Amino acid sequence: MLSRGAKIAQIIIRNLEEDIRNKLRKLATRQGQSLEEVVREILRRAVVTPIEPPARLGTRLASLLSKHGLKVDIAELRGNEIAQPIFNQR
Numbered sequence: 001m002l003s004r005g006a007k008i009a010q011i012i013i014r015n016l017e018e019d020i021r022n023k024l025r026k027l028a029t030r031q032g033q034s035l036e037e038v039v040r041e042i043l044r045r046a047v048v049t050p051i052e053p054p055a056r057l058g059t060r061l062a063s064l065l066s067k068h069g070l071k072v073d074i075a076e077l078r079g080n081e082i083a084q085p086i087f088n089q090r
């Protein structure tokens with residue numbers, strides 16, 4: 001069994017754009033860290049931070065409209081059949 005904090009993995013990243021690599025190197029230099037340490041920290045944060053799904057459209061609309069005076073709930077449409085609109089033709 002490995003102790004907490006044991007370091008065993010190596011990752012090779014192929015086909016990384018040169019521009020991205022250069023930006024990572026500059027970031028490392030600014031932070032006084034190695035390129036490897038900067039990338040490790042980015043990877044740590046990526047998996048530690050919970051990934052929340054984006055709010056659904058109805059939730060976003062209700063939030064937006066509530067700022068403009070909407071005071072009633074918007075009916076849930078999911079699972080309900082929606083009738084095809086009939087347009088007047090001239």
